[in-house]
Amino acid sequence: MKRNGIFFWIGAAVFLIAIALMTKLITNEYPFFAGYVILQFIVLAVAWSILGGHAGYVNFGTSAFFGMGVYTAVFLFKVAGAPLLVQIVAAAGVGALMGFALGLLTLRMQGIFFSIATIALTIVIETSITNWRYVGGAAGIQLQRPPVTWPFSGYVQMLFFVQAVLVVLAVVVSRYIQNSWIGRGLQALRDDELAAECTGVPTLRLKVLACVVSGALMCAAGAPAAMYLQYADPSSAFNLNYSVSTLAMSLIGGTAHWAGPIVGAILLGTTQQLLTVTISSEVNVLVLGVMLVLFVVAAPEGLIGLLRRVRDKRREGKQ
Amino acid sequence: MKRRTLLGGTITAAVLGLTFGLNSAALAQQPPIKIGMSMAQTGGLAGGGKASQLGIEIWRDDVNARGGLLGRKVELIVYDDKSSASETPAIYSKLLDVDKVDILFAPYATVPTAPLMPLVKQRGMLLMGNFSFQVNSKVGHDMWFNNAPWGPADSWAASFLELGQKAGGKTIALLAADQEFAQNLALTARDVAKKMNMQIVFDQAYPPNTVEFSSILRALKAAKPDIVYVASYPPDSAGILRAVNEIGIGNNVKIFGGGMVGLQFGAVMENLGSLLNGVVNYNTWLPEPSMQNEGTKAFFETYTKRAIEAKVDPLGYYLAPFGYASGQMIEQAIKAVGSLDQKALAKYLRENEHKTIVGPIAFAADGERKESATLQAQFRGVVDKNMDQFRKSGTQVILFPAKMKSGDLISPFEAARK
Numbered sequence: 045m046k047r048n049g050i051f052f053w054i055g056a057a058v059f060l061i062a063i064a065l066m067t068k069l070i071t072n073e074y075p076f077f078a079g080y081v082i083l084q085f086i087v088l089a090v091a092w093s094i095l096g097g098h099a100g101y102v103n104f105g106t107s108a109f110f111g112m113g114v115y116t117a118v119f120l121f122k123v124a125g126a127p128l129l130v131q132i133v134a135a136a137g138v139g140a141l142m143g144f145a146l147g148l149l150t151l152r153m154q155g156i157f158f159s160i161a162t163i164a165l166t167i168v169i170e171t172s173i174t175n176w177r178y179v180g181g182a183a184g185i186q187l188q189r190p191p192v193t194w195p196f197s198g199y200v201q202m203l204f205f206v207q208a209v210l211v212v213l214a215v216v217v218s219r220y221i222q223n224s225w226i227g228r229g230l231q232a233l234r235d236d237e238l239a240a241e242c243t244g245v246p247t248l249r250l251k252v253l254a255c256v257v258s259g260a261l262m263c264a265a266g267a268p269a270a271m272y273l274q275y276a277d278p279s280s281a282f283n284l285n286y287s288v289s290t291l292a293m294s295l296i297g298g299t300a301h302w303a304g305p306i307v308g309a310i311l312l313g314t315t316q317q318l319l320t321v322t323i324s325s326e327v328n329v330l331v332l333g334v335m336l337v338l339f340v341v342a343a344p345e346g347l348i349g350l351l352r353r354v355r356d357k358r359r360e361g362k363q
Numbered sequence: 364m365k366r367r368t369l370l371g372g373t374i375t376a377a378v379l380g381l382t383f384g385l386n387s388a389a390l391a392q393q394p395p396i397k398i399g400m401s402m403a404q405t406g407g408l409a410g411g412g413k414a415s416q417l418g419i420e421i422w423r424d425d426v427n428a429r430g431g432l433l434g435r436k437v438e439l440i441v442y443d444d445k446s447s448a449s450e451t452p453a454i455y456s457k458l459l460d461v462d463k464v465d466i467l468f469a470p471y472a473t474v475p476t477a478p479l480m481p482l483v484k485q486r487g488m489l490l491m492g493n494f495s496f497q498v499n500s501k502v503g504h505d506m507w508f509n510n511a512p513w514g515p516a517d518s519w520a521a522s523f524l525e526l527g528q529k530a531g532g533k534t535i536a537l538l539a540a541d542q543e544f545a546q547n548l549a550l551t552a553r554d555v556a557k558k559m560n561m562q563i564v565f566d567q568a569y570p571p572n573t574v575e576f577s578s579i580l581r582a583l584k585a586a587k588p589d590i591v592y593v594a595s596y597p598p599d600s601a602g603i604l605r606a607v608n609e610i611g612i613g614n615n616v617k618i619f620g621g622g623m624v625g626l627q628f629g630a631v632m633e634n635l636g637s638l639l640n641g642v643v644n645y646n647t648w649l650p651e652p653s654m655q656n657e658g659t660k661a662f663f664e665t666y667t668k669r670a671i672e673a674k675v676d677p678l679g680y681y682l683a684p685f686g687y688a689s690g691q692m693i694e695q696a697i698k699a700v701g702s703l704d705q706k707a708l709a710k711y712l713r714e715n716e717h718k719t720i721v722g723p724i725a726f727a728a729d730g731e732r733k734e735s736a737t738l739q740a741q742f743r744g745v746v747d748k749n750m751d752q753f754r755k756s757g758t759q760v761i762l763f764p765a766k767m768k769s770g771d772l773i774s775p776f777e778a779a780r781k
Contacts, residue, residue, distance in 0.1 A: 272452065277448060283447060320443065
């Protein structure tokens with residue numbers, strides 16, 4: 045376990061250094077534009093699986109959290125020209141509050157009813173923002189980026205790095221949860237909530253905690269999107285696509301391990317970006333659909349589950 | 364351990380793939396002139412996006428048949444933006460940095476275009492707009508040229524309200540969908556009404572995807588307005604007209620319609636049939652004699668044939684000829700300038716009037732049309748289930764602008780419906 049920990053931190057540091065070097069060495073902006081979207085989905089998928097994977101509460105409201113992140117940033121930028129860091133921290137705060145409210149919902153709702161409630165959450169919030177003129181309302185709002193901060197050469201490069209930091213943060217949190225008593229408690233309540241409660245697992249507290257952490261990370265991932273697009277409109281910010289993609293990424297990667305959503309997000313995110321600029325028609329929607337079906341049939345526990353099975357079989361063979 | 368190796372491998376492969384794999388530029392001997400754009404091929408805007416793209420493709424084929432531009436073939440590079448704003452920045456960065464396109468065309472509609480404006484301004488690229496509404500007003504890019512006939516922001520509402528005022532209207536009812544385009548129209552309508560000293564007696568926004576309008580229309584009817592200005596999207600446009608047909612709108616309404624999206628598309632018009640009669644609505648091109656220019660007829664002959672194959676709007680009046688016109692304008696600019704220098708092309712486009720199949724086009728300083736050429740036309744004598752009637756002149760009589768006028772308003776609305 046200890047050696048694993050060292051490797052993990054070294055890996056995280058190497059990842060951030062590589063990203064920082066990329067922003068210095070690569071002059072072509074496209075990798076940053078496309079890479080940003082992939083990193084953003086990694087944060088969303090990792091955050092989603094804290095609640096959806098460990099606790100088994102399927103949240104369809106990713107787009108609600110993401111959109112709130114976007115609009116928190118828009119609001120702060122418009123009202124006070126707040127810098128990016130403030131936007132992200134504030135968005136995380138808003139996300140935590142929303143997560144808290146969602147956590148209280150789990151008191152009364154489980155399974156499919158919880159999932160439906162999260163969709164309703166998206167619709168309620170989107171409608172409210174649509175009718176809020178100050179942040180652009182239905183017509184959307186165009187934003188002008190402030191000048192870029194040292195040491196970055198361009199704003200997109202900076203956003204790319206910031207999103208990479210969020211990735212590391214999300215993964216660290218997710219890994220900690222999985223390896224600590226929180227993760228074990230969440231797993232217990234996923235398998236049987238009643239039994240967990242009877243054996244002394246503080247289920248409500250754990251569920252609320254998972255919702256708060258998951259919500260804060262999702263909102264934080266959404267905040268830089270305002271400056272990335274320099275435009276925000278409710279139908280794009282609250283697009284159900286975020287919920288569906290995030291869910292698919294977590295499921296394809298596997299929710300049993302913190303690395304699952306990362307693998308899923310990289311795989312699906314990269315495929316989406318590549319398809320957009322290669323096939324680029326209705327066919328790419330079909331390709332994604334077929335991929336999902338294949339994974340659900342062939343690897344119901346995701347890529348991580350598949351790898352585990354292969355490894356276990358090999359071990360058996362050796363013995 | 365293995366898991367970690369695999370994870371590292373996946374990340375490296377993804378990063379390397381993005382940086383190097385896509386970097387290979389096309390190496391042809393006499394390279395074509397590349398025109399890059401994204402277009403909605405899936406999602407809510409796909410119907411319009413595909414028709415618009417067909418218009419641009421017909422131009423490409425025509426210009427290549429004439430020997431191309433500057434002795435080079437013209438090639439289009441088109442990616443699907445899924446009708447979403449979040450896709451376009453990455454796509455246009457790919458077009459600029461990897462595909463190294465020479466000219467940029469904007470995607471169809473406002474939402475996918477809005478995030479591009481700062482990017483093209485920063486890169487000093489010319490952008491031919493495609494039916495977006497006031498995306499340049501805040502950014503102020505001096506190399507933006509919108510092919511749509513909108514003109515000044517308030518001209519849209521102004522032309523409709525003036526028609527109403529001339530017919531004796533004094534009070535207005537506003538009914539608008541809670542979405543980007545409709546709300547923009549409603550906003551300008553309120554300003555124009557104030558300027559024209561007209562009283563707004565009913566002002567209602569409804570959520571997108573509303574299907575049942577009878578209660579809203581009953582409330583509207585009770586307010587007894589003279590002018591009913593509707594800004595709606597295709598599904599709701601149909602819903603509103605059905606409700607009007609069922610419960611009526613009152614005898615004092617002089618004019619009804621204005622900004623209903625959907626009534627420009629063949630399939631929707633065929634479906635609604637006689638319910639359209641009397642409605643005065645905006646349009647961009649109609650088969651009236653005043654709208655025929657050099658090349659218009661030939662364009663629609665080709666379009667009608669290719670639309671079947673491409674499975675797009677069989678009429679294609681709304682967007683397709685303007686896609687073709689974008690191409691014509693760029694063609695004229697490149698021929699006149701003799702190079703692909705963005706600044707010189709922009710200067711030419713800004714300072715000259717351009718002959719296109721949709722009529723002469725001249726731009727104001729903000730890159731929108733100098734004068735509005737947005738039509739207001741009234742549906743007349745429409746029967747049910749007949750697509751071909753819309754190809755004839757007289758089915759949609761142009762009331763505005765004066766230059767293209769082909770008839771006078773029939774008022775009140777109830778009389779025009781018969």
